Amino acid sequence: MDITPFLDKKSKTPLYEQLYIFFKQEISHARITKGTKLPSKRRLSVLLGVSTATIEHAYEQLTAEGYVKSKPKIGWFAAGVEADFPAAPDYFQQSVQQVLPEENAPVIDFHQGNVDPARFPFNAWRKSIVKSLDRYSGHTSGDPQGEPELRRMITRFVRLSRGVICEPGQIMIGAGTTVLLQILCLTLKHGTKIGFEEPGFHRSRRLFEANRMHVIPIYSDEEGVLPGELKAQNPSLVYTTPSHQFPLGSIMTITRRQELLAWAKEANSFIIEDDYDGEFRYSGQPIPSLQGLDPNGRVIYLGTFSKSLLPSLRLSYMILPPALMESVRKNAHLMKQTVSSHSQMALADFIESGEWQKHVNRMRALYRKKHAVLLEAIRSELGNSVEVLGKNSGLHILLRLLFPASEEEAISAAADNGVTIYPVSPSYKGQPPFVSVLIGYGGLSEEDIRHGIQKLKTAWAPLISSY
Amino acid sequence: MDITPFLDKKSKTPLYEQLYIFFKQEISHARITKGTKLPSKRRLSVLLGVSTATIEHAYEQLTAEGYVKSKPKIGWFAAGVEADFPAAPDYFQQSVQQVLPEENAPVIDFHQGNVDPARFPFNAWRKSIVKSLDRYSGHTSGDPQGEPELRRMITRFVRLSRGVICEPGQIMIGAGTTVLLQILCLTLKHGTKIGFEEPGFHRSRRLFEANRMHVIPIYSDEEGVLPGELKAQNPSLVYTTPSHQFPLGSIMTITRRQELLAWAKEANSFIIEDDYDGEFRYSGQPIPSLQGLDPNGRVIYLGTFSKSLLPSLRLSYMILPPALMESVRKNAHLMKQTVSSHSQMALADFIESGEWQKHVNRMRALYRKKHAVLLEAIRSELGNSVEVLGKNSGLHILLRLLFPASEEEAISAAADNGVTIYPVSPSYKGQPPFVSVLIGYGGLSEEDIRHGIQKLKTAWAPLISSY
Numbered sequence: 001m002d003i004t005p006f007l008d009k010k011s012k013t014p015l016y017e018q019l020y021i022f023f024k025q026e027i028s029h030a031r032i033t034k035g036t037k038l039p040s041k042r043r044l045s046v047l048l049g050v051s052t053a054t055i056e057h058a059y060e061q062l063t064a065e066g067y068v069k070s071k072p073k074i075g076w077f078a079a080g081v082e083a084d085f086p087a088a089p090d091y092f093q094q095s096v097q098q099v100l101p102e103e104n105a106p107v108i109d110f111h112q113g114n115v116d117p118a119r120f121p122f123n124a125w126r127k128s129i130v131k132s133l134d135r136y137s138g139h140t141s142g143d144p145q146g147e148p149e150l151r152r153m154i155t156r157f158v159r160l161s162r163g164v165i166c167e168p169g170q171i172m173i174g175a176g177t178t179v180l181l182q183i184l185c186l187t188l189k190h191g192t193k194i195g196f197e198e199p200g201f202h203r204s205r206r207l208f209e210a211n212r213m214h215v216i217p218i219y220s221d222e223e224g225v226l227p228g229e230l231k232a233q234n235p236s237l238v239y240t241t242p243s244h245q246f247p248l249g250s251i252m253t254i255t256r257r258q259e260l261l262a263w264a265k266e267a268n269s270f271i272i273e274d275d276y277d278g279e280f281r282y283s284g285q286p287i288p289s290l291q292g293l294d295p296n297g298r299v300i301y302l303g304t305f306s307k308s309l310l311p312s313l314r315l316s317y318m319i320l321p322p323a324l325m326e327s328v329r330k331n332a333h334l335m336k337q338t339v340s341s342h343s344q345m346a347l348a349d350f351i352e353s354g355e356w357q358k359h360v361n362r363m364r365a366l367y368r369k370k371h372a373v374l375l376e377a378i379r380s381e382l383g384n385s386v387e388v389l390g391k392n393s394g395l396h397i398l399l400r401l402l403f404p405a406s407e408e409e410a411i412s413a414a415a416d417n418g419v420t421i422y423p424v425s426p427s428y429k430g431q432p433p434f435v436s437v438l439i440g441y442g443g444l445s446e447e448d449i450r451h452g453i454q455k456l457k458t459a460w461a462p463l464i465s466s467y
Numbered sequence: 468m469d470i471t472p473f474l475d476k477k478s479k480t481p482l483y484e485q486l487y488i489f490f491k492q493e494i495s496h497a498r499i500t501k502g503t504k505l506p507s508k509r510r511l512s513v514l515l516g517v518s519t520a521t522i523e524h525a526y527e528q529l530t531a532e533g534y535v536k537s538k539p540k541i542g543w544f545a546a547g548v549e550a551d552f553p554a555a556p557d558y559f560q561q562s563v564q565q566v567l568p569e570e571n572a573p574v575i576d577f578h579q580g581n582v583d584p585a586r587f588p589f590n591a592w593r594k595s596i597v598k599s600l601d602r603y604s605g606h607t608s609g610d611p612q613g614e615p616e617l618r619r620m621i622t623r624f625v626r627l628s629r630g631v632i633c634e635p636g637q638i639m640i641g642a643g644t645t646v647l648l649q650i651l652c653l654t655l656k657h658g659t660k661i662g663f664e665e666p667g668f669h670r671s672r673r674l675f676e677a678n679r680m681h682v683i684p685i686y687s688d689e690e691g692v693l694p695g696e697l698k699a700q701n702p703s704l705v706y707t708t709p710s711h712q713f714p715l716g717s718i719m720t721i722t723r724r725q726e727l728l729a730w731a732k733e734a735n736s737f738i739i740e741d742d743y744d745g746e747f748r749y750s751g752q753p754i755p756s757l758q759g760l761d762p763n764g765r766v767i768y769l770g771t772f773s774k775s776l777l778p779s780l781r782l783s784y785m786i787l788p789p790a791l792m793e794s795v796r797k798n799a800h801l802m803k804q805t806v807s808s809h810s811q812m813a814l815a816d817f818i819e820s821g822e823w824q825k826h827v828n829r830m831r832a833l834y835r836k837k838h839a840v841l842l843e844a845i846r847s848e849l850g851n852s853v854e855v856l857g858k859n860s861g862l863h864i865l866l867r868l869l870f871p872a873s874e875e876e877a878i879s880a881a882a883d884n885g886v887t888i889y890p891v892s893p894s895y896k897g898q899p900p901f902v903s904v905l906i907g908y909g910g911l912s913e914e915d916i917r918h919g920i921q922k923l924k925t926a927w928a929p930l931i932s933s934y
Contacts, residue, residue: 065623117604126600133593137584138779139910141643159498161469175642175781175805176608182649182802186677190657206801210653286514288473312605312808314642334673335649338642338805341779357469443606 007048015050019058027067027078034080038068108452109420112396113311114443116370119362120310124355125346132345142341144332146173146317150348154303154317157351162278163292164301170325172318175338177274177302178207180318184300185211186331187324188237195235197225199427201246201274204239217429220245224252227259230267237270242290243278247398247427247438249390251281257290264298270321274302277394279360282368297321305347307395307442308360315339315347367395373446374439377453385464395442398424401435405463410437417459419452470499470506474515482517486525494534494545501547505535575919576887579863580778581910583837586829587777591822592813599812609808611799613640613784617815621770621784624818629745630755631768637792639785642805644741644769645674647785651767652678653798654791655704662702664692666894668713668741671706684896687712691719694726697734704737709757710745714865714894714905716857718748724757731765737788741769746827748860749835764788772814774862774909775827782806782814834862840913841906844920852931862909865891868902872930877904884926886919 005022007015026032038059041052048055059076062068069079145151151168158164174180181204191214196205198217208215218229218238225240240260242252252260264271273290291301301319309315320328350356374397378388382399389398399421401410407423414421414437422438441449472489474482493499505526508519515522526543529535536546612618618635625631641647648671658681663672665684675682685696685705692707707727709719719727731738740757758766771783787795817823841864845855849866856865866888868877874890881888881904889905908916 111607113608115606117606120604120606122600126597129596129600130593133589133596136779137587138777139582139584139587140578141580141773141778141781156498157469160493161471163471163473175646176803178802179642179646179805190679203801203803210798210801212657286471286473292473306608310605311608312603314608314803314805314807331677334670334677335645336643336670336781338646338781340781340807340810343807343810360469 005044005048007050016054016057016061019055020061023058023062023078024065024067027062032078034078036078038076038078040075107418107420108444108448108455110439110441110452111420111422111443112438112440113306114440115307115311115395116363116366116442116444117310118445119359119366121355121359124353125350128346128350128353128355129342131349132342136342136345138341142337142344144335144337145169145329146171146337146339147341147344147348150344150351151317153348153351157357158289158301158303158319159292162275162303163288164319165292166301166319170320170322172320172328172332173337173339173344174316174318175314176306177276177304177316178203179335179338180302180316181207181272182211183331183335184318184328185213186334187327188213192237193233193235195225195230195233195238196429197240197245198429199247199424199432200239201241201276202426204274205429208239215429220248220250222250224250224256225260227256227263230260230263234267235269237272238264239272239274240290241274241276243275243281243287244394245390246274246276247390247396247424249392249394249397251287251393252290254287254293257287257293261290261294261296261298264294265296270298270300270324272300272302276302276304277307278303279308280364280367280395281393282371283392291319297323300324308363309347309356313343313347315343367442370441370444370446370449374441374449374453377450381453381457382460385460389436396438396440398436399439401437403460403464404466405435405460407432407435407437409463410435410460413459413463414456417455419455419459421456470503472511472515474517483521483524483528486522487528490525490529490545491532491534494529499545501545503545505543505545507542574885574887575911575915575922577906577908577919578887578889578910579905579907580773581907582774582778582862583830583833583909583911584777585912586826586833588822588826591820592817595813595816595820595822596809598816599809603809603812605808609804609811611802611804612636612796613638613804613806614808614811614815617811617818618784620815620818624824625756625768625770625786629742629770630759631770631786632759633768633786637787637789639787639795639799640804640806640811641783641785642781643773644743644771644783644785645670646802646805647769647783648674648739649678650798650802651785651791651795652680653801654794655680659704660700660702662692662697662700662705663896664707664712665896666714666891666899667706668708668743669893671741672896675706682896687715687717689717691717691723692727694723694730697727697730701734702736704739705731706739706741707757708741708743710742710748710754711861712857713741713743714857714863714891716859716861716864718754718860719757721754721760724754724760728757728761728763728765731761732763737765737767737791739767739769743769743771744774744861745770746775747831747834747862749838749858758786764790767791775830776814776823780810780814782810834909837908837911837913837916841908841916841920844917848920848924849927852927856903863905863907865903866906868904870927870931871933872902872927874899874902874904876930877902877927880926880930881923884922886922886926888923 005019007018041055044055045052059068063070067079069077148168151171154171155166155168190212194208194213194215195218196215198219205215216233216235218225291299304316305313385403387400387402389400407425411421424436424438425432472486474485508522511522512519526535530537533546536544615635618638621638622633622635657679661675661680661682662685663682665686672682683700683702685692758768768786772780852870854867854869856867874892878888891903891905892899
């Protein structure tokens with residue numbers, strides 16, 4: 001029998017993975033029957049024009065998973081598959097593609113959600129993790145609100161670093177901000193009027209929409225959301241990012257914060273303060289959080305450890321005003337706690353030991369440096385063909401394009417030159433008033449930042465010169 | 468901790484006094500704990516944009532009043548104060564209460580969700596965790612569907628142990644079954660007709676209801692849900708627990724499974740197969756999962772590591788039929804991945820190394836033994852005053868009360884004697900046809916099981932003798 005796999009050399013799926021899938025399917029469909037000798041590495045490499053190493057890689061994977069048996073010096077043979085298991089239909093093939101890891105092209109990725117892993121104190125973190133594994137059995141799913149020890153730690157540091165005033169009982173731990181917003185949504189009536197910064201954080205807006213909330217754009221100026229807009233619309237809830245507006249990067253003034261709070265009291269509405277990267281402020285007076293300025297319990301504060309620790313930790317928290325605690329807690333019980341209690345206890349230990357604060361301070365200095373490198377690179381490479389927005393804080397900036405190119409053109413030109421930058425238009429419900437792109441730098445080295453901006457210059461040169 | 472006082476420069480109160488008041492409060496409330504080094508004059512003056520003289524003035528005032536101790540050439544340190552945490556406002560008390568750890572009364576808790584931590588291979592697990600911390604940077608939030616490596620491992624073992632046929636691309640990892648059901652709900656229209664086993668797993672039913680689905684009770688007999696019921700109601704989706712009906716404990720017969728699948732194909736509906744503890748079967752023929760019997764891609768399979776590993780791990784998975792993959796994947800992106808990629812990679816390693824299978828086998832033997840101990844204790848202590856339901860599988864049984872007591876009476880009498888048992892009525896949308904209580908034993912030692920049932924006898928004696 002002549003076995004001929006068909007490979008797609010243009011596909012993102014590595015060739016060895018394509019081979020692996022082919023044989024796995026053929027064998028589990030019993031189209032290649034038990035005991036059949038598979039083509040030799042050499043023969044197949046000639047037949048397909050790929051290296052023998054590629055074929056060996058695939059055969060070894062298949063052997064490891066039991067689809068193939070190797071007989072030293074003789075070759076590879078199809079193994080039998082349990083007869084009582086029906087084979088997977090072909091239409092599953094397509095799904096597999098999506099799963100296989102893409103080859104690491106040397107792309108410079110300016111994703112705003114990434115952080116710098118190089119400086120992460122893995123040793124200290126490992127200590128905290130191991131400690132919590134040694135101390136806690138984890139034989140229950142844990143407190144639906146989150147471990148009390150961690151909530152106490154959070155109570156302390158949000159007060160000292162962000163001026164947030166709360167008791168541990170107001171804190172809800174969750175596996176990401178969207179999980180916490182989802183729990184909140186379960187407590188809201190359908191079609192609840194939700195004012196949303198325009199532009200604003202698209203994932204949160206889409207979550208509200210997916211939950212059938214009535215989302216209304218609230219326009220802002222450089223000081224923050226416009227109180228007039230709120231008075232006109234009177235939403236029951238408004239979503240804001242005061243310490244670092246997403247995506248514009250502006251910091252809401254103290255006056256505007258007080259106007260916002262006055263409106264919320266007056267309208268008996270609530271404000272969501274998403275403080276997604278408030279730890280990283282590079283210049284200007286610290287401004288206390290909305291929550292800390294609010295004597296009337298109208299603010300829902302959202303914080304995360306994705307930026308200040310690791311995105312992969314998936315640990316965020318929501319601080320609720322007393323009026324909402326009961327109803328939200330009910331839905332937290334429904335969902336159960338979504339973060340491993342071992343991770344929570346490790347983090348509590350990590351904070352108590354001072355390691356977390358040390359890390360945040362280190363990273364603040366590091367990011368400030370990268371931030372300066374980025375701005376300098378933009379100034380020298382892109383000069384007056386762009387304008388930088390949102391310089392004072394956080395882990396991303398906006399580049400406003402002063403040359404006549406569309407967002408899509410700018411991004412695909414960058415992609416063609418090995419740089420990934422991100423669109424701003426999804427953050428708008430309506431039409432963006434100007435063309436800009438999102439540049440995150442937290443996850444890149446200073447060298448990659450410089451290199452990436454140089455590549456941008458090359459990528460955009462034709463677009464710039466064309467006007 | 469990063470200590471950031473917030474000053475109001477417009478206020479009539481002098482800046483040094485504002486600083487003084489801030490530190491006085493923080494220290495006397497022990498939010499700045501004894502021995503904490505206060506920021507240096509220089510650092511604070513830069514941070515706040517005020518003169519060092521102002522800060523010195525405040526610090527000297529604090530020193531004079533004993534809130535602060537100054538160590539020449541080293542700095543200022545918070546002094547200890549007797550006054551402990553401030554009394555929280557009344558409306559916080561109750562919330563705070565919930566946060567304080569309960570003192571361990573020697574209560575014997577028959578919670579069905581708990582597992583036996585004693586035999587958990589913490590050393591092997593720690594190895595896998597440390598390995599994944601050493602290997603992966605975790606600087607992104609990870610694949611929204613879950614790490615490919617873990618999904619490959621799951622594909623392999625569900626095929627071998629449960630007869631579930633899938634590709635990694637169909638698997639969605641999430642922090643608990645309810646999170647995955649929530650993601651599924653976001654893809655369903657409002658008021659979607661959902662057939663739900665009556666009785667059935669109340670948390671899942673309440674989640675559907677919280678998402679405004681139209682939930683219809685589907686009645687069962689000892690073989691499983693009644694196909695006639697389904698044909699009459701024709702829901703778009705039906706939720707079942709075929710390998711161990713919750714709470715009744717029956718195992719759905721192969722005939723009934725085939726009828727169910729025939730209906731789903733005919734009605735073009737989907738079936739949720741929640742296999743929450745399918746790993747633990749003590750007697751009877753193994754029956755392949757619904758998913759494995761289904762050639763038409765109508766089954767959504769739910770699995771979890773809460774029972775077979777640790778509830779606190781918060782790691783479950785959903786295996787989707789191809790027809791649903793695209794829409795559900797969209798909402799998974801919206802929610803982002805909810806499980807730490809380090810935990811996922813640790814689990815993948817734990818499974819690949821064979822440790823997980825070893826553990827499941829150990830636990831199956833262990834639980835079989837406990838199960839026998841429980842049944843024997845019930846027979847000898849409670850004799851014919853109760854009937855045991857659902858003996859063949861899983862980590863819980865039902866005790867049907869053959870004496871005239873209400874569920875509430877039986878449970879509170881037990882509580883008065885230091886035994887926690889659980890109500891069955893919440894699993895019913897309607898009225899339970901008979902009085903029974905839920906007894907989980909996974910988390911208890913054999914001794915505690917015996918002891919607990921003895922206490923039950925004592926607790927119920929008056930109720931039993933009274934008829």
